[in-house]
Amino acid sequence: RRNAGEPRGAARYDEARKAMRAGRPADAELGLRAIVKSNPELGGPHANLGLLLRQAGRLPEAVAELEAAVHANPQQAVYFNQLGIAYRQQGEFAKAREAYERAIDLDATYASPLLNLGILHDLYLGEGSRALALYDRYLALSPGGDAQVAKWVADLKNRKPPPVTVSRKEQP
Incomplete structure (x- = not known):
């Protein structure tokens, strides 16, 4: 049965x-x-x-x-x-990251979790350099290309880091 x-x-x-x-x-x-x-x-x-x-x-x-x-x-x-x-x-970003990473571990040629993890790092975790590496891997697996993601990559490469603000003075 x-x-x-x-x-x-x-x-x-x-x-x-x-x-x-x-x-x-x-x-x-x-x-x-x-x-x-x-x-x-x-x-x-x-x-x-x-x-x-x-x-x-x-x-x-x-x-x-x-x-x-x-x-x-x-x-x-x-x-x-x-x-x-x-x-x-x-809004459970740590769990989302773990789930996407598990999907990638299971199938390194499955492009969707690479893109989704890249978006997570880019928009939700503020980790542009990690997002860029994931977007690059995603694009490498997308033979027809992806114009939208290519724009995101260009944006990330041109993005200036936020200015550093000093909240404490260093001791001499």
Whole structure:
């Protein structure tokens, strides 16, 4: 009954994913919830439910489902990338960084977590030099290029460091 290859279970999963693509989130959510209830050990339904919930702005629920997905399948880089996005949207930047780094560790050729980690370092952590290195790695994996990210790289390279303000006098 818990076999992932079960035809009825696979058909339910396909129907839920079709509902997601067709813009019927309520139907998709019902289907995915039924699947995760009957097959909690499967990562895919948890991940898709997490994505659906994140898109609906239901971040705590989305994080819980994405955490269940990475627990069910800790070798799936895509799940860690999606979890990183949810963490970042919740303002949990350290957890987002860890999730993106785990995705990159699992698949060094997966460009999305490189870009997402670069954005995190650039906009949220204020670490431009780290962001620049990540953007460069992302662009190296993007054969068609990415004009927007190329602009970000140029901006970072031209950005002046903030002026240093002295709040204390040094002792001679």
